[in-house]
Amino acid sequence: MDWREFTGAFKDMSFYLAYNTNVDAIVYLTPEKVQALIEEFGADNVRKRIEEYPRQIDEPLDFVARLVHALKTGKPNAVPMFDQSLNNWFDGHFKYDVERIGGQVGIIANILASLDFKRVIAYSPLLGKKQAEMFVDRPNLFYPVVENEMLAFKPPREAYREDDPVKINRIFEFRKGMRFRLGEEEIEVPFSGRFIVSSRPTELRIETRDELRPFLPQIGESVDGIILSGYQGIKRHYPDGKTDDYYIARARRDIELLKKNHDVKVHIEFASIQDKELRKKVVRELFPMADSVGMDEAEIAHVLNVMGYPDLSDRIFNYNRIEDVVLGGKIILDEANLEILQIHTIYYIMYIARSSNPLKEEELRSSLELATVLAATRASLGDITRPEDLAVGEKVPYNERGEYVKLRFEEARKRIRTRGYKIVIIPTRLVKNPVSTVGLGDTISAGAFASYLALLRRKGVL
Structure with missing residues (x-):
């Protein structure tokens, strides 16, 4: 599938996103x-x-x-x-x-809504007026609220709370x-x-508010995919005596509730967590509950470090060799029991899945292609406002190291065991003078996960 076929498929797909939004200054x-x-x-x-x-x-x-x-x-x-x-x-x-708008949920919500997805539900526990006004004004973008003890959906600009910071x-x-x-x-x-x-304002809690939580099963059965992010905002200790363990447990329960009525696919978009113990808890407690995880090369090194592979972590952090990233990705895929792992770097994007994955390698490659076109479009224009904008990203050439990346990947396949896995890689399309680099990783991950689900739907396995 090319980007036009994907954007056509997106019109019949719905997503739920949580938890982090903010204003990017x-x-x-x-x-x-x-x-x-x-x-x-x-x-x-x-x-x-x-x-x-x-x-x-x-x-x-x-x-x-x-x-x-x-x-x-x-x-x-x-x-x-x-x-x-x-x-x-x-x-x-x-x-x-x-x-x-910033935060993974804010960035991804605006992109998916502008790509004409059927319905995009974006949730953040804080929704102040200034934040709400930064969501795109689109008829397919909603914020979940509870009214008269019933689940309802409002445009974010109508759902803000005056007292929220x-x-x-x-x-x-x-x-x-x-x-x-x-x-x-x-x-x-x-x-x-x-x-x-x-x-990290004091009022921020990475959680679903109590009044909305009973309705998570209803939300989960109404969407095709779920993207969760923002766990880097969890703190070790809170003024009211709660700890990170309390919010990690709530995060686990949220995923259980979202999957209760329908085994919907869940993607976790990982972001840098400076606190090593908190990072370990997110990896150990939340990754195994997801189907898909996305991260960059620095983040994969940090994850491997808390999983007990410090030497491999150091090699990736210091040398960033493709063979080490592949080896590390296989470890994360297996230990977290993921369906698929997506890794994005400045020069390439990679999928690692098991050989039993229903998609062929060329299909996985087309999903990554959509992701890099999407990121190139955003880097070129600053924002994506309609599906046709992707024609701009399609014209951006692959980065100058593209052929070298392919060569090193083939060399890596010969050095390490890849039997039992489907591993695909494509070079990124690198914009020489980007309007902005903020959110490009989130853009890649959202595009990859959405197109991955579109391909599964086409095969009738979703």
Whole structure:
């Protein structure tokens, strides 16, 4: 199937998405701005804090250190900020170039609705007015509410709650080739990407509100697929005495309820979790309840680390060899008992499934192709507003390492055991001057999972 056939199939498909939405406040970094931040805190102080590698933003120097580290490596990253008093420092130091919907649910909901899916139900436990107004105004996009003890669906712009706070993530976009100095060291950014300061307001809970939970079985039987994300927003401890264990248990129960009346396919979109113990709990407790998981190469390394494969994790993190990613992907697929694993990197996208998967390798490849066309479209235009926009992404060429990726993949197949698995890989379509890189991984995963389900439906196995 090509993208036109997929978008035709999408018109008969419905999705439920939960849990995380926010406002993305985007800054397009300049060398001058980075240099000013380094000079404000001092190169030696920044360098020392980089070596300490803070796992969360507790003061401005933590931010500057992690930002410079991201620029040096050219790798996208996200670090949480729990202390909301730092908002004033950020707002005083930066003018935001763009404010738009963020969070995996927010980004994916707007994309699926704009691709004319039959129905897209997007849920977030917090829905302030500013957040609600950032959802696209489409007749197929809904927010679930309970009215008169009955399940109802409203456009998000009509479902907001005045008292709900708005979660704001600050995103710092950087471009390949940007140069600045850290003391005597001259740094050139190797890849375009973004660094995210992810706000964690006290009121945020990654959960389904109690009034809606009894209706999850009804929601689950009304959709073709479910995408769950946002577990990186769970905290270890809460002011009311609850812990991460409480919310992980609720997350497990949510999946059980969604599947109660209908064995609907569930995809978990994984995102970087800085806390190692929390990451281990999400992997051990939630992955086995999903059918599909999506992640990037840094995230696969972090997952393998908490699964007990530190050496393989280090190899992927430091060298990113395809054969190590394949080996690691097989481990995750088997230990979590997944139906399919999707891995996206800057240069390629990969599926790993068992040989018993009902789709042929060429069908899986067409699903990945749809995903990379979708991401190229979003990178080119900034937003996708209609299915026909995908013609733009289709014209974007594969990245310059595409042939090398294919060659290394074939070499990897000879080195490691792949019998019993279906493993397919395609190069990404890389936009040279992207309008934005935010949400491209989410776009790939959503496109891959939706097209995967469309192919299963066509075969009559869904």
